[in-house]
Amino acid sequence: MIKYDENPANLSETRQYEDLSMAIVYKIREGSKAGRLYQKDEIYLELMGEDIQEGDDERRKAFEEALKRAIEEHSDIKEVPGAGGALFYYSEEYMGEPYVRLLLQKQGDPLLLIAETVRDNSASYPRPIPLNMFKNPPFDFSEEEIIECLRQMETKDLFRDIARTVTSAGTVFLYSTSHLTPDYASMLAEWFDVGQFENP
Amino acid sequence: MKKYGGWAGKVLRVNLSDRKISIEDTIEKYRDFLGGTGIGYKVFWDEVLPGTKPFDPENKIVFAVGPLAGTGAPCNGRTAITTLWPTCWPKALIGTGHMGGNFAAELKYAGYDAIIIEGKANKPVWISIVDEKVTINDAGHIWGQGIRRTTIELSRILGSEASVAAIGQAGENLVPMSVVMNSYSHSAGGVGAVMGSKNLKAIAVRGTGGISIAGNREEWERLIKYHLSLLGANNQHVVPNSPQPWAEFYDPASRWLASKGRAWGASSPVIETGPCDPRDLNRIAYRTNNAAFYLGEIAWKYTVRGSGCTGCPIRCHTMIKIPSAAAKYGIPEIGMNTCGGLNFGRSFFRNFPDGMRGLTNVEACMVGMHMADDYGIWCNYGQLQRDFQKLYYEGIIKNKLGEKEFKSYSWDKYEKGDPSFLFELLPRIAFKEGELGTALGLGTGAHLERWGLSESEWKKDPKLNYWKMGHPKHHSNEEVGQCGVIINTQYNRDAQCHSHTNFVRNGLPLEVQKRLAEEIWGTPDAVDGVGAYTPMNVGKARMAKWSLLRKELHDSLSLCNWMGPWVASPLKNRNYRGDDTIESMLYTLATGDRKSREELDLIAERIFLLHRAITIRDMNTKEMRKEHDTIPDWVFYDPQKRPVYTKGTIHLDPKDMELAMDMFYQEMGWDRTTGAPTYETYRKVGLEEVAKELKKRGLLP
Ligand code: SF4
Numbered sequence: 001m002i003k004y005d006e007n008p009a010n011l012s013e014t015r016q017y018e019d020l021s022m023a024i025v026y027k028i029r030e031g032s033k034a035g036r037l038y039q040k041d042e043i044y045l046e047l048m049g050e051d052i053q054e055g056d057d058e059r060r061k062a063f064e065e066a067l068k069r070a071i072e073e074h075s076d077i078k079e080v081p082g083a084g085g086a087l088f089y090y091s092e093e094y095m096g097e098p099y100v101r102l103l104l105q106k107q108g109d110p111l112l113l114i115a116e117t118v119r120d121n122s123a124s125y126p127r128p129i130p131l132n133m134f135k136n137p138p139f140d141f142s143e144e145e146i147i148e149c150l151r152q153m154e155t156k157d158l159f160r161d162i163a164r165t166v167t168s169a170g171t172v173f174l175y176s177t178s179h180l181t182p183d184y185a186s187m188l189a190e191w192f193d194v195g196q197f198e199n200p
Numbered sequence: 201m202k203k204y205g206g207w208a209g210k211v212l213r214v215n216l217s218d219r220k221i222s223i224e225d226t227i228e229k230y231r232d233f234l235g236g237t238g239i240g241y242k243v244f245w246d247e248v249l250p251g252t253k254p255f256d257p258e259n260k261i262v263f264a265v266g267p268l269a270g271t272g273a274p275c276n277g278r279t280a281i282t283t284l285w286p287t288c289w290p291k292a293l294i295g296t297g298h299m300g301g302n303f304a305a306e307l308k309y310a311g312y313d314a315i316i317i318e319g320k321a322n323k324p325v326w327i328s329i330v331d332e333k334v335t336i337n338d339a340g341h342i343w344g345q346g347i348r349r350t351t352i353e354l355s356r357i358l359g360s361e362a363s364v365a366a367i368g369q370a371g372e373n374l375v376p377m378s379v380v381m382n383s384y385s386h387s388a389g390g391v392g393a394v395m396g397s398k399n400l401k402a403i404a405v406r407g408t409g410g411i412s413i414a415g416n417r418e419e420w421e422r423l424i425k426y427h428l429s430l431l432g433a434n435n436q437h438v439v440p441n442s443p444q445p446w447a448e449f450y451d452p453a454s455r456w457l458a459s460k461g462r463a464w465g466a467s468s469p470v471i472e473t474g475p476c477d478p479r480d481l482n483r484i485a486y487r488t489n490n491a492a493f494y495l496g497e498i499a500w501k502y503t504v505r506g507s508g509c510t511g512c513p514i515r516c517h518t519m520i521k522i523p524s525a526a527a528k529y530g531i532p533e534i535g536m537n538t539c540g541g542l543n544f545g546r547s548f549f550r551n552f553p554d555g556m557r558g559l560t561n562v563e564a565c566m567v568g569m570h571m572a573d574d575y576g577i578w579c580n581y582g583q584l585q586r587d588f589q590k591l592y593y594e595g596i597i598k599n600k601l602g603e604k605e606f607k608s609y610s611w612d613k614y615e616k617g618d619p620s621f622l623f624e625l626l627p628r629i630a631f632k633e634g635e636l637g638t639a640l641g642l643g644t645g646a647h648l649e650r651w652g653l654s655e656s657e658w659k660k661d662p663k664l665n666y667w668k669m670g671h672p673k674h675h676s677n678e679e680v681g682q683c684g685v686i687i688n689t690q691y692n693r694d695a696q697c698h699s700h701t702n703f704v705r706n707g708l709p710l711e712v713q714k715r716l717a718e719e720i721w722g723t724p725d726a727v728d729g730v731g732a733y734t735p736m737n738v739g740k741a742r743m744a745k746w747s748l749l750r751k752e753l754h755d756s757l758s759l760c761n762w763m764g765p766w767v768a769s770p771l772k773n774r775n776y777r778g779d780d781t782i783e784s785m786l787y788t789l790a791t792g793d794r795k796s797r798e799e800l801d802l803i804a805e806r807i808f809l810l811h812r813a814i815t816i817r818d819m820n821t822k823e824m825r826k827e828h829d830t831i832p833d834w835v836f837y838d839p840q841k842r843p844v845y846t847k848g849t850i851h852l853d854p855k856d857m858e859l860a861m862d863m864f865y866q867e868m869g870w871d872r873t874t875g876a877p878t879y880e881t882y883r884k885v886g887l888e889e890v891a892k893e894l895k896k897r898g899l900l901p
Contacts, residue, residue, distance in 0.1 A: 035445040095445040124709045136442040184848035192453045200539035
């Protein structure tokens, strides 16, 4: 029997697992480290090498039990429902709740994802954020997608608070008028985009 | 005498006039001042008379490091250089510059905590230090050469492990805006011409010894690991620049750029920086990429790796490889630097043909960096470039130059953002050629005087960042409100203090910053959001005092104030707390001299007060509030005429700033009317002799 190293920092991808539950734990942790939420069928496919729908009952049952154990015995492994009710798994040791939220939002309405991110930034830091940030993970939008989202937002009441400001360098920033005044948002955008580089 | 760890134990004194080389005991003479700026100020108080000018043989240069230099403490590679500052205007006063690189560690390994240079050689020389063997050598073969060639030549003699601190042609030609530089890209501005005035081309040092740590080895290693765990990216930004799986917060303004998909594109093989979970201490060096931070996304594909000072995992000097710059301009394709160095060339220009973050901006960076770092030209924290832009675009250059000289520059190239313009401008600064080159090389104060321009105009223009005495601000009200302004009143050059800005720019939400502020300075109101300032309060005065003392502490221990203090951390499980006792823990274990945070802060205060005392003595006035701690007009001005404290404006209220100075002086125990420290304050920090001397001179309040 292989002894499992319980220190999550010592994860090794090449480790062979005799205990299916531990294999699930490590799969989820690896996913979280890399910024990925797992669904049950994805774990099944990767660990059992077959589609969950096609697996025989016994194997499926063993997997379900192992997954249950993984959650019960490892406090960092969490289960969270997505927009359509599907369950997702992550390790809170490696993935924080804000990132989970972004990933779940990403599976839903992209307009809402952008708007909620903008609102959150305007409310808590507070600051406007550059449009370009949505090109980064976990958003991974293309320039065209961002422009299209913004175009659509303009037509919907729900997003009336989402406003833009453009810096002297031509960079577009977004903010929520529910949390920042236009004047303050434009000063902050100018500071982030131009000012801070002139004050290194 | 008790034996201490940390310090090398000896201070080297080299008199270039009579070629006398002598040794002093660090502990006996300087322990109460730690090292670095502390030793520098002590030497200047004791030995350099008021009225001495920067280029007089009686001026000295003190290269000094502290007990943590060369140890395993993170970010320990800074050398403090103290001298009479040639760009301080209208009267040169004491100042310090700081260079990173490997010089500090090498000096310690050779057995020295400091080098005091005095006198003037009768012909160009360089100093060779190989452990105990110290010689003054003829520099005929390297005089006239750039810093790069000088470094290569001296490394050939001393070996590639030697660290060479050299000046370029700018320093030789006594251009006040000049640097000394070691380890390819680590410079200290303002010092080059003082070395040049002494006919000192370079100091090359090779040490084969080590530093002993007084404390228990395991405990020391545990402490280093603990310190590493609190590090953020450069400038102690503790949250990543974009959302990462592990991170609760992110900040697009953070220097923590590492992320999935971001890679060092010019390394072979290409290295992806990845999410860089803060618990993975082996990946700290991947967090920062200052080339991408300053030059834009485009720099990723040109990034080779990070580089930096001895013992620093941050590697804030990013190495980039730009083949197109080499092909077009005949410069080396690889270069590296951080902040000011990366910005040197590009900041002369208002625009580039492909935008401010395109390839031309990177090429301008490369051209400027290679030339400035070879000629040894200083930017005075960007004031050179800001002055240049204003003088050109307002037609002043055209008015002040003769037609022939004006036409000798390709202004069309300049306006188009063609980096080759720098080949016309920079050599003329280094060689004092023509009126423009000569004037720009003087530094702002003397330049304005030469051209009959009024300093008060400079003090009105918020775009110039100009502060006072020939120098710009260094993190003032643009981000830290009244606290930043107070800090900028205190020095004789730009303040170079990062303690406060590292905190407010750390990327944590305001609410978290306020929670930490309450723990450190007793009230959450010590910090405001950027551009959402509130009236002065005692927390801000405490923060200013703490920031200044930590700066001096770092400059004396040889910790990098571009990183510390470490009062915030990236660690959620610590509630983003750092540790305000890191410095005292490191000092205690390294030296064996047990000091609490408060005791060490008292020494920092002693050092800071000695700087104040020298300034008062050399200005021959106690009226510091009126004559020294001044604030430029633009701080009180809003172009849109909004009331102060309106969100979105950074200007402050003059009356409130008077109160701020009152509160700061009170925190410091200084006289509020004059801004001069009292006898009792000097006595409390162990400077009673200094107080007596000032009293004799009528310079106590
Ligand atoms: S942060 Fe940069 S300047 Fe400071 S010690 Fe590290 S490498 Fe040197």
